[in-house]
Amino acid sequence: MLTHSVSIESFWDRDRLAMMKAKKVVVLRNGARRKFEKGFPWFQRNDVRMPEELGQGELVRIEGQDGSFLGIGMANRGARFPVKILTTEDRAIDGAFFRERLDAAWAYRAGMELESNAWRWVHGEADGLPGLIVDWFDGHVAVQVRNAGMERLKDVWAPVLAERAKSVYERSDMAGRKEEGLEDVNGQLSGDTPDRVEIFERNVKYLVPIKDGLKTGHFLDQRNSRYRFADRVKTGEKVLDLFCYTGGFSVVGAVVGAESLGVDLKYVAVETARANAIANGVDVPFVQGNAFDYVAKDAEASGPYDWVILDPPAIGKTKETRESLKWGIWKLVHDALPLLAANGKMVVCACTWQMNVDDCWEVIQLAAGDQGVRVVLEEVTLQDLDHPAVAHFPQSLYLKCLWVRRV
Numbered sequence: 001m002l003t004h005s006v007s008i009e010s011f012w013d014r015d016r017l018a019m020m021k022a023k024k025v026v027v028l029r030n031g032a033r034r035k036f037e038k039g040f041p042w043f044q045r046n047d048v049r050m051p052e053e054l055g056q057g058e059l060v061r062i063e064g065q066d067g068s069f070l071g072i073g074m075a076n077r078g079a080r081f082p083v084k085i086l087t088t089e090d091r092a093i094d095g096a097f098f099r100e101r102l103d104a105a106w107a108y109r110a111g112m113e114l115e116s117n118a119w120r121w122v123h124g125e126a127d128g129l130p131g132l133i134v135d136w137f138d139g140h141v142a143v144q145v146r147n148a149g150m151e152r153l154k155d156v157w158a159p160v161l162a163e164r165a166k167s168v169y170e171r172s173d174m175a176g177r178k179e180e181g182l183e184d185v186n187g188q189l190s191g192d193t194p195d196r197v198e199i200f201e202r203n204v205k206y207l208v209p210i211k212d213g214l215k216t217g218h219f220l221d222q223r224n225s226r227y228r229f230a231d232r233v234k235t236g237e238k239v240l241d242l243f244c245y246t247g248g249f250s251v252v253g254a255v256v257g258a259e260s261l262g263v264d265l266k267y268v269a270v271e272t273a274r275a276n277a278i279a280n281g282v283d284v285p286f287v288q289g290n291a292f293d294y295v296a297k298d299a300e301a302s303g304p305y306d307w308v309i310l311d312p313p314a315i316g317k318t319k320e321t322r323e324s325l326k327w328g329i330w331k332l333v334h335d336a337l338p339l340l341a342a343n344g345k346m347v348v349c350a351c352t353w354q355m356n357v358d359d360c361w362e363v364i365q366l367a368a369g370d371q372g373v374r375v376v377l378e379e380v381t382l383q384d385l386d387h388p389a390v391a392h393f394p395q396s397l398y399l400k401c402l403w404v405r406r407v
């Protein structure tokens with residue numbers, strides 16, 4: 001069911017092609033060879049020996065200590081992982097390279113029954129394109145560039161995307177870029193992206209704020225969990241959707257006939273959520289506010305709830321901040337558990353690879369114990385299939401949602 005416009009050969013001149021050939025050599029130390037052989041795409045400072053003179057994000061040839069060719073990568077001295085590998089072939093990183101990778105990523109998703117006209121086309125490292133995120137919204141594309149190498153290669157990949165999409169918009173305004181020495185970018189790369197792009201997921205419409213929403217505009221990774229929720233929620237049930245963004249779960253609930261209420265901190269989220277409710281012909285109150293405060297102070301008045309959805313942002317993506325995320329989730333679960341009706345369900349999500357399913361379950365156990373409430377774990381959902389979790393890059397499995405029931 002996936003379709004995009006037919007690819008056309010784009011202009012490509014020899015000088016630019018030469019620029020995209022790696023000239024400098026980075027030597028991979030023998031101690032890091034095993035990592036490379038397993039297919040892990042990132043190397044730390046002590047894994048490699050780098051040349052003194054190196055442009056930010058410059059393409060490099062990666063060689064073994066014995067001088068053997070290992071691959072082509074992108075190097076950035078200042079980054080936590082200064083070398084990221086693009087290919088193990090000795091080739092130019094040109095338009096043809098990106099066409100191949102983009103086509104492979106497209107073909108991989110073509111067999112998925114996503115029941116939508118929006119999907120993640122490129123999931124960075126998991127699709128062999130470190131640091132490049134590409135989301136497809138009914139022909140309009142939103143991209144995010146996470147490292148200096150992909151930033152430097154923008155002139156190469158952006159025209160290839162432009163060949164295939166009605167419009168390409170860049171949303172590289174994110175915390176991780178500073179670490180790579182990059183400024184935020186928010187702007188049109190080609191075509192003309194509407195302020196709101198309408199997409200569907202099954203029978204639910206969403207307006208996607210590509211230009212001023214969060215990340216690339218819509219949390220495609222939660223699509224399967226929204227579908228699962230649609231299958232489980234029942235007419236007349238009460239749903240509290242905390243961190244609701246544009247009403248992902250709350251609108252689904254209302255379309256099924258539930259009584260939903262959504263809370264989000266951001267004006268653009270709440271405003272778009274209201275528009276989404278209207279687009280689907282349902283009535284959902286959305287509150288702009290802090291979900292931590294709301295659940296602790298205000299939520300009781302409209303409870304008890306048959307469903308509480310907790311889908312906070314990853315406040316911590318590093319080991320150092322993992323503890324604060326765990327505490328944040330404990331606090332939310334702790335305060336939300338008493339709001340559940342008998343047999344009420346809670347969906348607890350964590351979107352960082354730093355917290356695995358066991359960590360989340362431990363946090364829920366602690367919160368339930370502290371409240372003296374009994375819960376049973378019923379199922380676990382992960383990021384949807386168009387966000388592949390590949391074994392050779394463990395960081396690619398980042399989203400997990402634990403579905404628990406109060407018993």
Ligand SMILES: C[S@@+](CC[C@H](N)C(=O)[O-])C[C@H]1O[C@@H](n2cnc3c(N)ncnc32)[C@H](O)[C@@H]1O
Nearest residue numbers: 219222243244245248264265266290291311313
């Ligand atoms: C992962 S998104 C939720 C996605 C949503 N469940 C969906 O299906 O589209 C997290 C949301 O949390 C919101 N947020 C962040 N901090 C918040 C806070 N303290 N209180 C309420 N919302 C917050 C962000 O604005 C963002 O919309």
